[in-house]
Amino acid sequence: MSIRLDTRFTERFISGEEIAAIRPEAEAAFQTLAARTGAGADYLGWIDLPENYDKEEFARIKAAAQKIRKNSEILIVIGIGGSYLGARAAIEFVKSPLYNNLKKDTPDIYFAGNNISPTALTEIISICEGRDFSVNVISKSGTTTEPAIAFRVFKQMLIDRYGVEGAKERIFVTTDRAKGTLKKFSDEAGYETFVVPDDVGGRYSVLTAVGLLPIACAGIDIDAMMQGANDARKTYTSPDPSENDAVLYASLRNILLRKGKCCEILVGYEPYMLMLNEWWKQLYGESEGKNNKGILPDSVVFSTDLHSLGQYIQEGQRTIFETVVSVKDPGARFVIPDDPANVDGLNFIAGRELDYVNKTAMLATLIAHNDGGVPNIRIELDDRTAYSFGYLVYFFELACAVSGYILGVNPFDQPGVEAYKKNMFALLGKPGYEESGEKLRARIEKA
Numbered sequence: 368m369s370i371r372l373d374t375r376f377t378e379r380f381i382s383g384e385e386i387a388a389i390r391p392e393a394e395a396a397f398q399t400l401a402a403r404t405g406a407g408a409d410y411l412g413w414i415d416l417p418e419n420y421d422k423e424e425f426a427r428i429k430a431a432a433q434k435i436r437k438n439s440e441i442l443i444v445i446g447i448g449g450s451y452l453g454a455r456a457a458i459e460f461v462k463s464p465l466y467n468n469l470k471k472d473t474p475d476i477y478f479a480g481n482n483i484s485p486t487a488l489t490e491i492i493s494i495c496e497g498r499d500f501s502v503n504v505i506s507k508s509g510t511t512t513e514p515a516i517a518f519r520v521f522k523q524m525l526i527d528r529y530g531v532e533g534a535k536e537r538i539f540v541t542t543d544r545a546k547g548t549l550k551k552f553s554d555e556a557g558y559e560t561f562v563v564p565d566d567v568g569g570r571y572s573v574l575t576a577v578g579l580l581p582i583a584c585a586g587i588d589i590d591a592m593m594q595g596a597n598d599a600r601k602t603y604t605s606p607d608p609s610e611n612d613a614v615l616y617a618s619l620r621n622i623l624l625r626k627g628k629c630c631e632i633l634v635g636y637e638p639y640m641l642m643l644n645e646w647w648k649q650l651y652g653e654s655e656g657k658n659n660k661g662i663l664p665d666s667v668v669f670s671t672d673l674h675s676l677g678q679y680i681q682e683g684q685r686t687i688f689e690t691v692v693s694v695k696d697p698g699a700r701f702v703i704p705d706d707p708a709n710v711d712g713l714n715f716i717a718g719r720e721l722d723y724v725n726k727t728a729m730l731a732t733l734i735a736h737n738d739g740g741v742p743n744i745r746i747e748l749d750d751r752t753a754y755s756f757g758y759l760v761y762f763f764e765l766a767c768a769v770s771g772y773i774l775g776v777n778p779f780d781q782p783g784v785e786a787y788k789k790n791m792f793a794l795l796g797k798p799g800y801e802e803s804g805e806k807l808r809a810r811i812e813k814a
């Protein structure tokens with residue numbers, strides 16, 4: 368078993384009767400998902416992906432990763448939202464948030480095209496100066512503005528540096544199987560392409576080529592990651608929340624929401640969880656936040672953020688609950704040194720493992736936040752291996768889908784993401800948007 372769900376710190380807030388009361392809804396949600404009859408049923412490819420993934424493409428991913436590792440000091444991963452968060456989360460979780468600074472035999476990995484910042488782009492360009500690099504551009508639609516701008520830039524840099532033929536050896540494109548500008552262009556240019564399956568949405572795509580190519584480039588065991596996800600798939604087969612922790616987690620979230628807890632904070636106790644938090648926020652925020660419904664997903668890394676958001680969580684509006692992800696074996700051991708002078712008075716913990724103090728901080732915080740009126744769900748992982756990461760990804764994806772169905776939304780679409788794009792195109796003067804551009808400019812001037 369790789370994950371344990373600890374509900375002790377929800378018991379003051381959720382009764383057995385409440386769990387029993389939501390059970391029919393939770394079971395129905397799970398069964399709708401399993402029967403593939405609910406909203407967004409065309410996007411359920413992630414359910415069996417850990418078993419049914421394309422083995423031929425998987426081998427090509429490994430070969431491409433090997434090639435990149437051989438000929439490149441840097442890999443630039445271009446993508447936004449679901450097209451980069453999973454890979455970045457995996458690399459930071461399994462390797463390190465300081466991955467690029469570690470001594471290693473794998474390339475540095477920089478993520479571009481996930482913002483429109485000239486500063487960020489310029490910095491990554493300058494990092495590539497004098498160093499061999501490759502590019503993995505990832506966009507399911509192939510039309511997203513942020514990655515498209517970055518790809519323009521890095522593609523031209525590769526052509527200028529290595530020539531048209533040389534660039535072909537260094538550009539890897541992950542996009543739709545057949546549709547879209549990026550696919551058409553890549554085929555014409557002769558770039559190697561990988562597939563974002565039709566039935567897997569961006570935020571559910573970390574276990575496809577979207578996540579796997581950059582993850583493999585970082586030297587992470589993608590077989591183990593798929594194995595972890597597949598073991599989770601085999602574990603979470605019952606619709607009954609008392610037998611299925613993913614359904615239980617989905618149920619608890621919805622019970623808490625109905626009691627006014629409309630913000631969930633994902634809590635990690637390790638800096639390597641920062642990007643996992645960001646991946647999770649997208650998964651839950653984009654899946655549930657629609658039709659004026661949803662739980663606002665927020666995140667923190669403790670104990671760091673106990674010194675920033677800790678005050679609010681302890682005593683602010685009582686509309687929040689926390690989900691704490693803790694890792695039993697954090698990976699590193701460090702013993703607190705003795706100081707004969709004991710100037711800081713900390714000799715009472717000298718000789719203790721730092722992780723013991725970290726875990727004690729977690730327990731202390733769980734109790735304090737509980738006493739402050741904040742329910743805490745706790746998810747415990749064995750370790751930070753690729754296997755556990757894959758397991759956790761599947762757990763969260765499944766729970767998210769079930770939770771969305773309990774909530775009564777389609778967890779697989781994201782119509783709201785279009786609103787800013789339409790306005791941006793109109794204001795930028797994209798052909799076809801002239802009329803709305805005029806209206807928006809008039810609104811801005813009035814304001």
Ligand code: PA5
Pocket residue numbers: 447448449450505506507508509510511514568569570571653781784
């Ligand atoms: O979850 C999603 O579908 C989105 O976050 C997309 O991943 C994101 O908008 C990027 O889209 P694309 O991969 O088409 O460039």
